Amino acid sequence: MYAASVASSRTVASHLRELAHMPSGRAAITISIKKDHHGLESTQTASSSAPEPYVHSYTSLDRIEGEVAITAPNALRFEDISITFEGTSRTYVENVSSASMLTQRTAARHNFLKLAQPIDQSSFPHPRILEPGRTYRFPFTFVIPERMLPSSCRHSTVNAELHEAHLQLPPSTGDAELAGDGTQRLDDQAPEMTRVSYAIKARITNVRESDNKNVVICEREKKVRVIPAVEENPPLDESRLVDYSLRRTKNIKKGLFKGTLGSLSIEAAQPSSLHLPARGLTADACATTTMASIQLRFDPAHEDSQPPALSQLVSRLTAESYYSSSAMRHWPTRDSLLNLATRGRYFETLPLASRCIASVQWEKFGPSDAPSRRDSALSTMSIHEIPAPSEAYTGGNFYVAKVLVPITLPKTKAFLPTFYSCIIARFYTLDLSVSYQSSATKFSAPTISVKLPIQISAAGDPAAQRAFSEANSQDAFALEVDDAAGALFEAGSLVAPPSPEYTRVSLVASSGTGTSAARESHHEADYPPPAYPIQGHVAFGNEKAVPIA
Known part of the structure; x- marks a missing residue:
């Protein structure tokens, strides 16, 4: 009986090794938003790069609901599947040096929001190998936060009023595919040097054998337009x-x-x-x-x-x-x-x-x-x-x-x-x-x-505000994760958002000499991000912190 059990184990292990060495084509990932925030059926997929005729727009406390569908053409081993809602701002500034006649570009990226959808581990296949031709579906629900944590802006500011302004969620900016008034595409008068983008991202990761690191083997994103509710401030002093x-x-x-x-x-x-x-x-x-x-x-x-x-x-x-x-x-x-x-x-x-x-x-x-x-x-x-x-x-x-x-x-x-x-x-x-x-x-x-x-x-959406109040009374709390940083706080199963901001400086020849140089400087200080409790099954980000020192 013991020998039979060992033989069976060897058979299973052999089968897993064979599956692991099968050709692993990239999985097809489709992100669909089943309903927009006013209850209208409007399935959107991210499997096509063609722009959509209607500019969907979301505001503070709106729920974004949908599902991620994954189909692999061949057996595909994986370690984890993640679904996140992320907000990122990017800028670059160009200046011409009179001494060297080179164009100097400095660029910055600020990942200010990352919400993660909890996925029931029992929904993953066991062992974690996607079967060829089978479609796996994972639902998601995200709630757009009203503002960010006080610790989101960690650099010094001239006064508390500016610090508070930095904690407000910025609107989607500078993306020609999404810019509009909510019903049609229109120029939002933003220069190409600025970009604020929001997206739902699905990633499949696996452990790389050479260094035992978790790497992304397949990913897809679906861009979302966000115009947060903004109240009128007092007149300028x-x-x-x-x-x-x-x-x-x-x-x-x-x-x-x-x-x-x-x-x-x-x-x-x-x-x-x-x-x-x-x-x-x-x-x-x-x-x-x-x-x-x-x-x-x-x-x-x-x-x-x-x-x-x-x-x-x-x-x-x-x-x-x-x-x-x-x-x-x-x-x-x-x-x-x-x-x-x-x-x-x-x-x-x-x-x-x-x-x-x-x-x-x-x-x-x-x-x-x-x-x-x-x-x-x-x-x-x-x-x-x-x-x-x-x-x-x-x-x-x-x-x-x-x-x-x-x-x-x-x-x-x-x-x-x-x-x-x-x-x-x-x-x-x-x-x-x-x-x-x-x-x-x-x-x-x-x-x-x-x-x-x-x-x-x-203006915000009154219906979304009422829905949030009802959900909040039923203990639908915030969730934010940082898989990239891997920062896990042991007490109470707390997880933390990332702080991947950086500045890059490039010198590009503009004098026709053909010489160029480039350098990078990571001079923005990193700080341990704030922690959030994991509760419920709704990925809700009441606030998010990514410091720029």
Whole structure:
């Protein structure tokens, strides 16, 4: 009996060796999203590289449900199968060295999110060899987190407000296959130097005999567009208004060598945010609008001087992208680009509207109505009914006009919500320009303008928020894993997310000499990531930490 058992064991072992040495063609992996976050049947597969006609979009607390199907053409031995939902940001900055005439590129990658789907080990074949032609199916469910852990941003920042901004999930950025408004593909005005991507990834791994390391033998990913819910923040304080002009004053001449007619001032406060609707709720979403208010004041140089006739008001919106190959420790400004080879700025300006304001009437006020002069940086204070006088005002009568300016986002572009991450930032500037005519400018229309900060916020999905509340009450907790780092905390079966950020510097010949050089520097400090409990069967990432030191 013992001999029979030994013979049987040898037979099984021999059979396994034969299977292990069989030709191992690459397995076909298909990632399907069974339902989108509004319950519509929309099976998507990652087995084809062709772009999809509809841009699926997910927001905070949305559930992404589907399955991974694996079919091997030949017997394939494996050690593990993993399904993850990952978020990564990438940047590069190029500078030309005047000394060597070489283009220097610095690049950074930040893996800021990694959620892992628990897979029941009993669903794996035993022994762990995929049978030829058989399809193995593994369901998954991911919940998009609202924000990241406080320890996700480990580098120093100028203040707590910037650190908090770095903990917010960034939107999908710079991918032409996914950029859009939730119903169609549109340019999101992001430069090729920036990319924020989310993807569901399936990997098959096996132990390499030569060094006993776990290596990926087959993998597939399915890209997903994420536009997280973003709340409107308070108006910018004065320290962050260096690139804006909330008030301007200019002298109006009577004519050449004829003296001054008076001083014209324009001022405005930061308007309320442009609030994007929940993505994908309707194909014909309402226009995204807000209202700005500008105040004009004319201080005449003489009692008989009349205010200029207002002509047109032109509004423009500039989308600004700041990017860096090192951690942004300060709020991005144009001054922050000086003497820094690791920073870059890209912007696009879109015309919004041009309105005739010739019918706007000036209102005359007397000296008793004049408010005291105040600082030109209005920042968080609201516009007074009567603007502050100019420095040239010496008393007497003056004139005031008020113009309400509706701001509507055009539907020809995709607009990302305002965000500030560790290496990428996107924010917006509103330019309001008023043209006018006076007795000295009959044949021209000079302008005076203000440049205002304006936020773009984004709505979440109320249905997803309700579903999350219900799931949370049933103990569907967070799960995040780091298979790559292999960091396992023994207490309570805790696992940790990765910290694989790096910076690479390449020197590329641009002088035609054909010489080139390249080097890598891993100068970002690595820190032990925070730990998460493993509970339930839903891969939910309430927060995720990948430090950039």
